[in-house]
Structures are given as C-alpha cells and as structure tokens.
Amino acid sequence: MPGHCINRRFSVAPMMEYTDRHERYFLRQISRRALLYTEMVTAEAVIHGDRERLLDFSEAEHPLALQLGGSEPGRMAMAAEIGQSFGYDEININVGCPSDRVQSGRFGACLMAEPDLVAANIGAMAAATDLPVTVKSRIGIDDQDSYDFLKRFVETVAAAGCTTFIVHARKAILSGLSPKQNREIPPLDYERVYRLKADYPELEIIINGGINDLAQCREHLANVDGVMLGRAAYQSPYMMATVDRDLFGETAPIASRAELVRTMLPYIAEQMAQGVRLHAIARHMLGLYHGQPGAKAWRRHISEHGYRPGADGSLLEAAVARMPPTQGAALANAS
DSSP: OOOOOOOTTEEEOOOTTTSSHHHHHHHHHHOSSOEEEOOOEEHHHHHHSOHHHHHOOOGGGOSEEEEEEOOOHHHHHHHHHHHHHHTOSEEEEEEOOOOHHHHHTTOGGGGGGOHHHHHHHHHHHHHHOSSOEEEEEESOBTTBOSHHHHHHHHHHHHHTTOOEEEEESSOBOOSSOOHHHHTTSSOOOHHHHHHHHHHOTTSEEEEESSOOSHHHHHHHTTTSSEEEEOHHHHHSGGGGGGHHHHHHOOOOOOOOHHHHHHHHHHHHHHHHHTTOOHHHHHGGGTTTTTTSTTHHHHHHHHHHHTTSTTOOHHHHHHHHHTSOOOSTGGGGGOO
C-alpha cells in the first residue's frame, strides 16, 4: 500500500507527450510537495499493453497519480487495481480531454454528458482499489455549459463516492476545435469553480486552466482547495522552486538551476545505461532557464547537440558552464 500523503494544494496537470517519467523525476527535484500526474493512459492499454513501459516510475516521483481514460466500469476497475499494484497514490479519471480520438473511445470530456456512467466507474474503481479515485473535468461541454449542468454532474458523481474534483475552468467544444484551441478559445470562468466550492464545501475542489504563476495560485487558493498548473509549469519549471516554501510552508533550502542540473546527472547516467537517449530526458529541461539571460543559448545547445551519438550528461554540464550567473540560489533567502 502506498503510504505517501497526498496534499493537492499544488499539482502539475497530466499532459500527453509531456508528463512522462523523466519529466516527473525532473520536477520532483524542484519541488518535494507538488502532486504529479502521469500522462493519460487508457484502461485497455493498461490491461493489454506493456505495463512496465506504461506504468513504471521512480520511487522518487511520489506523490504520484495515475490518470486513466476509459468508460467501461469493469475495465476501469481492473486498470485501477493494476495501478495500485504499481504503487500509485491516486487514480484519476479523464473527463476533460476534448480530442476526437478520445471521444471515439467514449471517454474524456464527452463523459460529462453521462454523469451516471462516470458515477458507475467511480463505484467500480473504488471497490477495486483502496486508493482515492478522483475526476478531472471541464465546467461544461458545447451548449451544455450552465452552472446547473455542472452541479448535476458533480452531485451525481459525488454520490458514488468521489470527493475530489479537478475542474478546468473552461467548457470543452467537442467538434471544430483542436485540443490546443480548446485550451485557449473557450473563455475561462473561474467564478463558476469558486461557486462550486462554496456550494459544496465538503468536496475538495481543485482549479485548473490558464494559471501562469504562483501569485495567481495564491489568489485562487483563497477560494478553492488547490491549484493545478499545466503548460506554464512545463515551459517554466523553475517557477516551482518556491512552491514548497510559499504554498506548503516548507523551510528547506532552494536549489539553484545549476544545482538542479547536477542533481539530474546520476539519473541521466542510470537511464542511459538502460538504453534511454539523452534527449528523451533533456528535452524536459529546455525551459529551466526560461526568462533568464542566456535562456535561448541554453535551449539551442541542448537541442542541437542532444540528439548526437554519444551525447550524455556532460552536455548539460557544458551548457550550464556557458550560462551567465543567475540568481537562482538567492531565492532561498528571498522574502
């Protein structure tokens, strides 16, 4: 049984092609407390696919949640049970992805129109695992975007035993928009998520969508239980360096960017010894110097040389050595 305490005050969203095990290991070096999520994995892939490749992770990644995609209660229950056997700390159901591929499998955001089915999945998964089963959704879909629609969805799913809802504060438009457009075009409605928390104080409500920095996180935390960042955390990961201090009250020293690179070197060597190419790891570190002098040179050096045969952790050491001094270490003493 996983014994890792979950605190959802700050988390990093599940993102396809981004939040793989290497990205999660890297983010864990920056924040000890952030809750991390896998990429979405379908229940069928978990049941029939290469489980070691899909589900394996480093113990250092805890606390860690597995996001599943699917809609058949028996299959989702089986996948959740497998997820628990791998040691995950939470199982999350994807009820927010708007892509055509996901819809064709009858899961993702289209499930918001079928709250009874989502509730049936919650019940089956809760019976198959001791882990918390949570839901990540939108505030609505297409023309079903009233607050009453959202309330009915939440009430129905909560009645089946779900107590944690992660809500992307945009509706999903299920035809005509790409997933990228669905993250940008439908307007954000944070007030609707705040209202949901006010109306259901017994539920844990996590807000997601368009949140770009820790100042915004603190504003949201006055109204909801937690915040989830997605691409902002990926593109500028060092913003997470003060999460443990500013959002969790930790007092541990804050590593500089150069120290984080050094921390990653043993992991890189270990993974490369198992056949992983450097770029599979280093691509997640491209944003480490985002907003700093020399950031473009950092990205270019890694991008141009990371694919070359024989490239290893020394490439990152050389890239760090070319960077001008930064104020990363000074964060530890900042107010």
